[in-house]
Amino acid sequence: MELVEQLRRNLKETLRFIKERVTGTVDIGIILGSGLGGLVDEVENAKSFTYDELPHFPRPTTEGHFGNLVIGTLAGKRVAVMQGRFHYYEGYTSAGISYPVRVLHGLGVKTMIVTCAAGGLNRDFSQGDIMAIRDHINMMPANPLVGANDNEIGPRFLDMTEAYKSEYLTLAHRVSEAEGIPLKEGVYVGLLGPAYETPAEIKYYSTMADAVGMSTVPEVLIARHAGLDVLGFAVITNVSGGQHKVSHEEVITAAQKSSESLIRLIIKVLEKM
Template sequence: MWEKVQETVKYITEKTGFTPRYGIILGSGLGSFTDDIEIEYTLPYSEIPNFPVSTVEGHKGALVFGKIGQNKVVAMQGRFHYYEGYSMQEVTFPVRVMKYLGVEKLIVSNASGGVNKFYKVGDIVLIYDHINMMPDHPLRGKNEVRFGPRFLNMSEPYSRKMISKAKEIAVAQGIDVKDGIYLGLQGPTFETLSEYRMVKILGADCVGMSTVPEVIVARHMDMEVFGISVITDMGNEESIEAVSHDEVLQAARNAEPKVRSLIRELVARHS
């Protein structure tokens, strides 16, 4: 893994000469955030050594390099999911690469199903913690100490400082945001009514099929992390809304202007 990461970093560095400070992973329906970036380079995943290629609709499949304000960023237009058949090491490989390109702060976004009765479709949730219910762990196997420690402290998976700054921005912009705990499941099925009940009983506010592995690996390498989720469907103890992937994408797109504004200002203003 170490050698593959360094090979990929070398290729990207030679292609772009770019040292980003922020990494951004754009989830379902949120790929248009790249319109807010002053783009300098775009590299399709298919051209990058050792990179998987996203197979999910709504995930475009490119690394975008540029600036937001004075801060250099690299954004993933489309992420990789365990349910696509990739290993956890492949799913999180781009996060390792980002670290060695120079990224210090990682922003992850996703679409999720809500179980908190105070949520509604279209709500924006600032993730402050997560519950890992994925069937495999991205740090399973021999630990590479050059990446990080064998036993990782996860007491602050999501940066309290970045959450606080995002809330200030939301208030200033009149954007309603919620706090929430995200639970990660494998997918690709949407949850049954009983599974939604389980998610709520376990103490989570929303559930999805991504994010958790990437955050674990980012923290393994001591990157600061900010997570944001768009509620695209709701389930409660009595009923569940029938939902399709197209409806999830549309709900995420409807919330996208506010999400984009929050992330843009957070990158531009956060030191």
């Protein structure tokens, strides 16, 4: 339980730092993936913290992840937006990856929206499509809930029957139709990375999922452990079937091209929540 006590102390220090500078609770936490950081420009009355200045907060090393926590108002809701996330392939432990979500929970967040860039496995998808995540498959070699459990936060054995809130999925589709924003739906498979998938791996994973990426799953596990409701979106940045080379620059560029539509969709969904 020593690790649990250390986590509690660290969280207390981080939350105290933030709450001394920002008043009130936060309704919704938003995590922005590669090339999708532009949403923070829409936040009103924003107070921004770099991850460097937040006690015990990890630092992102991946291009396209700026490393800011922005708290303010968006679509009439109090939000905390993480402009940049953390990945196992950067060398972070489960504790490091999960820490920001624990902080969001400590700020009062009850709902979390996660976004990510992902490769398309479903051949009906095209580059630039937005996919609402219906469910996920964890193919990473770790689970952030392994180790000592803090029973004050959540249960030892977590039910994942509804990892992504079905009510929010329905809302997202309703909003997308009203706004004329095409929206796919599917299963996301999370891998360790940082190598992209081989053609054989793509063929294998396409039998079970619609999109593949290197994030999101650990954050959703931690969020659900803390009782947060989750809505997830993946921007499909390439659908190659392993037939051409993929680069991180391509992923960022493709995500940025679709970011305007995703930002509009998120704002309209927030208005209806």
